[in-house]
Amino acid sequence: MGFPRGKITERDGMRESEIINVALVGTGVIGRSWMRVFSRAGCCTRLYDNDRSQTQKALAWFEESLNLDVSEGFITAKEAESSRALVSAHDDLTDALSGVQYIQESGPEKLEIKQMIFRLLDQTADPEVIIASSTSSLDMNQIAEGLHGISRCIMAHPFNPPHIIPVVEVMPTRKTNPEVTKATIDFLKRMGQKPVLVNFYVSGYLINRIQAAVVREAIHQVERGLADVDAVDTVIRDGLGLRWALFGNFGVNNTNADGGIREYYSRFGEAYKTVMNDLDSTPPTFAPDMIERIGRGVDAMEGKTPLSAICRWRDRMVLRIRALKEKDPNP
Amino acid sequence: MGFPRGKITERDGMRESEIINVALVGTGVIGRSWMRVFSRAGCCTRLYDNDRSQTQKALAWFEESLNLDVSEGFITAKEAESSRALVSAHDDLTDALSGVQYIQESGPEKLEIKQMIFRLLDQTADPEVIIASSTSSLDMNQIAEGLHGISRCIMAHPFNPPHIIPVVEVMPTRKTNPEVTKATIDFLKRMGQKPVLVNFYVSGYLINRIQAAVVREAIHQVERGLADVDAVDTVIRDGLGLRWALFGNFGVNNTNADGGIREYYSRFGEAYKTVMNDLDSTPPTFAPDMIERIGRGVDAMEGKTPLSAICRWRDRMVLRIRALKEKDPNP
Numbered sequence: 001m002g003f004p005r006g007k008i009t010e011r012d013g014m015r016e017s018e019i020i021n022v023a024l025v026g027t028g029v030i031g032r033s034w035m036r037v038f039s040r041a042g043c044c045t046r047l048y049d050n051d052r053s054q055t056q057k058a059l060a061w062f063e064e065s066l067n068l069d070v071s072e073g074f075i076t077a078k079e080a081e082s083s084r085a086l087v088s089a090h091d092d093l094t095d096a097l098s099g100v101q102y103i104q105e106s107g108p109e110k111l112e113i114k115q116m117i118f119r120l121l122d123q124t125a126d127p128e129v130i131i132a133s134s135t136s137s138l139d140m141n142q143i144a145e146g147l148h149g150i151s152r153c154i155m156a157h158p159f160n161p162p163h164i165i166p167v168v169e170v171m172p173t174r175k176t177n178p179e180v181t182k183a184t185i186d187f188l189k190r191m192g193q194k195p196v197l198v199n200f201y202v203s204g205y206l207i208n209r210i211q212a213a214v215v216r217e218a219i220h221q222v223e224r225g226l227a228d229v230d231a232v233d234t235v236i237r238d239g240l241g242l243r244w245a246l247f248g249n250f251g252v253n254n255t256n257a258d259g260g261i262r263e264y265y266s267r268f269g270e271a272y273k274t275v276m277n278d279l280d281s282t283p284p285t286f287a288p289d290m291i292e293r294i295g296r297g298v299d300a301m302e303g304k305t306p307l308s309a310i311c312r313w314r315d316r317m318v319l320r321i322r323a324l325k326e327k328d329p330n331p
Numbered sequence: 332m333g334f335p336r337g338k339i340t341e342r343d344g345m346r347e348s349e350i351i352n353v354a355l356v357g358t359g360v361i362g363r364s365w366m367r368v369f370s371r372a373g374c375c376t377r378l379y380d381n382d383r384s385q386t387q388k389a390l391a392w393f394e395e396s397l398n399l400d401v402s403e404g405f406i407t408a409k410e411a412e413s414s415r416a417l418v419s420a421h422d423d424l425t426d427a428l429s430g431v432q433y434i435q436e437s438g439p440e441k442l443e444i445k446q447m448i449f450r451l452l453d454q455t456a457d458p459e460v461i462i463a464s465s466t467s468s469l470d471m472n473q474i475a476e477g478l479h480g481i482s483r484c485i486m487a488h489p490f491n492p493p494h495i496i497p498v499v500e501v502m503p504t505r506k507t508n509p510e511v512t513k514a515t516i517d518f519l520k521r522m523g524q525k526p527v528l529v530n531f532y533v534s535g536y537l538i539n540r541i542q543a544a545v546v547r548e549a550i551h552q553v554e555r556g557l558a559d560v561d562a563v564d565t566v567i568r569d570g571l572g573l574r575w576a577l578f579g580n581f582g583v584n585n586t587n588a589d590g591g592i593r594e595y596y597s598r599f600g601e602a603y604k605t606v607m608n609d610l611d612s613t614p615p616t617f618a619p620d621m622i623e624r625i626g627r628g629v630d631a632m633e634g635k636t637p638l639s640a641i642c643r644w645r646d647r648m649v650l651r652i653r654a655l656k657e658k659d660p661n662p
Contacts, residue, residue, distance in 0.1 A: 137602060159570045160587075167570035194569040196562035204606035206558050207566040212606040213544040214571075218580035227537050231527035233579020235538040238525040239490045239498035240545075241575030242649045248564020248572070249549035254629050255642050256491075262626045269617025271468060275535035275543040281612035286600025295593045298585050305662045311586050313662050317655060318573045324651050331636045331644050 021100040027058035030134050031106035035062050036163035039083040041191045047089045048096035055089050074319055097125050102187060106134040114143045122149040130180055132156035139201040141173045151177040154184050159207060164315045166194040169205050219284040229297025245321055352431040361465050362437035363389035367494035370414040372522045378420045379427035386420050405650055428456050433518060437465040445474045453480040461511055463487035470532040472504045482508040485515050490538060495646045497525040500536050550615040560628025576652055
């Protein structure tokens with residue numbers, strides 16, 4: 001079972017100026033997954049990491065990941081071979097950036113390091129090349145602050161792992177050229193990803209804010225003894241989450257009343273306010289004893305299965321759910 | 332494509348005392364969906380509603396719903412026939428409750444009405460019969476307060492529609508017999524549902540609190556212009572929700588670091604606190620202009636497809652996702 005994904009083909013009517021060559025700078029957990037995204041869509045994918053052993057590990061992971069996908073029937077051996085043929089590793093940054101139209105930076109999540117990398121990339125890359133950062137929490141305005149080429153810098157934050165989960169948060173800096181924003185979104189769509197535009201910097205951007213709201217409420221209810229870890233997870237996994245894999249919040253709310261979201265919010269707005277006012281806005285402590293209590297609940301729920309097997313299950317199930325949605329999309 | 336569901340069979344080694352006959356009191360949107368749950372699992376399912384036209388509508392919906400499931404291949408014609416054969420409508424409450432071991436009340440969501448219904452049910456039903464309420468927001472302690480038979484009263488709140496979404500929140504009153512709680516949970520499991528124990532009353536119980544946390548954050552970000560309705564929905568539908576259909580919050584967090592949830596919370600606890608402290612704890616206004624703005628965003632996202640077609644898509648997709656999980660469960 002495969003599923004459709006972005007692909008660069010002649011049918012796209014691609015012009016010379018469009019992105020076909022990509023450099024990945026930083027080849028850790030996020031960077032290596034981007035290898036899969038860009039190479040499967042047909043981009044020449046050039047790797048660079050100042051730690052060469054990291055790139056070697058990424059290439060080994062890439063090989064393993066392709067083989068697993070072939071063995072589980074998500075891609076054909078021929079598709080794996082096409083991906084392989086498009087990837088190259090480079091010891092020299094100038095060499096890695098040669099001929100690329102797009103750079104995806106996935107270095108360590110520290111402001112000073114990202115600033116240093118961006119300075120270097122801005123100096124080295126041809127002026128028309130887009131430089132995107134995978135940062136999940138830093139302010140892109142600060143990462144690119146003061147750079148000559150700030151207008152071609154942009155955030156493109158994937159959700160881990162991007163070759164499995166398609167959403168990418170795209171946030172331009174205050175000085176990013178709108179054409180760069182548009183080209184980045186178009187390019188990521190062509191890669192088979194689901195880019196969303198985030199208009200300005202807020203702590204956690206969009207996706208991690210929504211996740212934080214759930215993490216906070218989930219931990220609070222276990223802490224106060226309302227329900228155990230497995231019960232909290234069941235209401236999501238066998239309830240809310242079955243709908244959230246299909247719609248977002250508003251799409252779900254739209255199906256919650258015969259008259260759609262206007263009727264739903266009009267009828268239940270007051271009830272929601274009561275519940276919302278009752279939610280505890282204090283963050284959990286994340287103190288060692290709190291973490292250990294939750295950890296034991298997870299141990300009881302997940303049993304002794306190795307985490308790698310659980311993650312692999314997650315990946316293949318997400319691919320299957322995506323395939324269901326590709327085959328029978330929301331009418 | 333079918334999927335496994337609860338079933339009462341001789342293999343369960345069922346004794347005379349176990350639940351095989353069920354009465355549904357209240358046959359609106361929730362009650363009618365319970366018809367599907369209990370009848371497909373092999374229970375005699377006896378309907379009562381003081382509004383007879385409501386029961387007629389429920390029977391028509393039941394027929395339509397069975398036919399649709401047959402036509403889409405979720406059940407066989409024979410399974411539909413077995414369900415049909417187990418359902419009966421009764422004009423008289425005493426008649427409806429005759430020989431049942433479990434009553435599922437799904438009347439209007441108003442405290443005085445639920446109290447009145449429970450008084451009547453407690454007077455009419457044999458003393459050992461369990462009386463469960465589908466209430467989603469009222470305090471079960473208040474619904475059953477002062478009843479002679481409060482020890483056999485319990486909340487069993489399904490998530491709409493229960494024949495598609497399996498989670499059921501079960502909350503005993505402070506005076507419910509623990510054996511009743513256990514029997515209710517066991518019974519609902521045998522029905523193919525996923526009951527979770529909620530230990531005491533809080534506003535919104537568990538599931539609607541988590542939903543409220545997401546609704547609040549989602550609306551806030553659209554209101555402040557961070558992102559549009561479709562962008563907010565995309566981060567859930569093509570990001571967070573793909574994982575939440577498989578794990579709950581803690582199961583996801585456990586896969587977020589190589590060392591599992593302990594490592595994840597230890598490393599990212601402080602970052603989470605920063606985001607959590609930045610979340611706006613004020614509820615949205617739910618004023619008409621706010622609702623209209625969101626409504627227009629949903630219109631733009633969903634196009635002109637009738638809501639009934641979207642809901643039917645949701646139902647069949649949820650059944651397919653459940654089938655994927657039944658076939659290849661979390662290892």
